[in-house]
Amino acid sequence: MSRQKIAVLGPGSWGTALSQVLNDNGHEVRIWGNIPEQVDEINEFHTNKQYFKDIILDDDIKAYKDLSEALQGVDAILFVVPTKVTRLVAKQVAEILDHKVVIMHASKGLEPGTHERLSVILEEEIPASLRSEIVVVSGPSHAEETIVRDITLITAASKDLEAAKYVQRVFSNHYFRLYTNPDVIGVETAGALKNIIAVGAGALHGMGYGDNAKAAVITRGLAEITRLGVSLGADPLTYSGLSGVGDLIVTGTSPYSRNWRAGDALGRGEKLADIEKNMGMVIEGISTTKVAYELAQERNVYMPITTAIYQAIYEGKNIKEAIISMMTNEFRAENEWSK
Incomplete structure (x- = not known):
């Protein structure tokens, strides 16, 4: 496809990795961030050492401190900011944007308080006259592997198939491939809720449990993710795909996952405040646990793993x-869906 101008909002690990993918595909990439030192580092040294110590970025990738400048004349905007600031950044974008663009997001979480998915936040804050239907970019992916061009397959989900196909074409290449999916609710809830199960899987590892426990928490975790997602309107088949079981496996089994590492530290007895301080990155599974627990209570959905992590x-x-x-809860049938 023709060269596109794309603003990537958020120079974290995933935002940086996706910027490289887009640059590899010949697009003009503009990374926007609110930490001046980080922006300067990307422009001057073509590195982002907080996340990737040994990676040199292409010098065509430009970073911006000024959001207005970053958005000028772009064809698409990719949100890769933490859940807690998505609404704030979306408001700023809406105030600045003066033309219609494709809006994508690649973050994974649910907003505390409102319990809203990120696409809903973007729909609420950015007028329809300025954007496409939201496209969710999600699936099994470690930034640390994507940045070295390891093979990665993920999903582009949107209520508008043409918007999803546009994002598919923008990103896909020989090592990075996207599949379209119309189930936005399923893809977003899968991406958010798997972080909770990853915390649980990490905690089991930190406590010294083995592969049997790992298999159990991932499998039963998928069941409760599916129960809650379907109660919100998702297609259950989505949870057997890339953004469901695929993302759960990659996040719930790897030390690359900050949620897994946080759970591992909890299992070893570390305090949450110390874990968050030492991580240096947002641990989305922590806040998502509270949202999911509240949703489960409201909707009468049985989520024992989420409840256990919430209690801890x-x-x-x-x-x-x-x-x-x-483990000592009342006995249940494997496919039981309600409390």
Whole structure:
């Protein structure tokens, strides 16, 4: 396709990796960030060492401190900012934008308080006259592997198939491939909720449990993710795809995952405040646990793993006691869907 001008909002690990993919495909990439030192580093040294110590970015990738300048004349905008600031950044974009663009997001979370998915936030804050239907870019992907051009397959989900196909064409190449999906609810909830299960998987590892426990938490975690997602209107088949079980496997089994590492530290007895301080990056699974727990209570959805993690994080319950409590729940059928 023709060269596109694309603004990537958020120079974190995933925003940086996706910027390189877009640059590899011949597009003009503009990374916007609000930390001046980071922007200067990308422009002067073509590195982002907070996330990638040994990676040199192409010097065609430009970083911007001024959002207005970054958005000038762009064809598409990719949001890769933390969930908690998505609404704020979307408001700023809406105030500046003066032409219609394709809006994408590649973040994974649910907004605290409102419980809203990120595409809903973007729809609310950016007028329809200025944007396409939102396209969600999500799936099994570690930035650390994408940045070295390892093979990665993910999903472009949108209510508008043409918008999804545009994003598919923009990103896809010999090492990075996108599949379209109309189930925005399923893709977004899968991407957000798997972070909770990854915390649980990491906690089991930190406590010294083995592969049996790992298989159990991933499989039963997928079941409760699906239960909640379907209650919100998702297609259950989405959870057996790339953005469902695929993303859960990659996030729930790897030390690359900050959510897995956070759970591992919790399992070893570290305090959450220390874990968050040492991580240096947002741990989306922590805030998403609270949102998912609240949603489960509201919608009467059975989510024992999420409940156990919620109790450990927000109620001060010992993580091992929370796991044992979950294991001694009443007996149930494997395919039981309600409480």
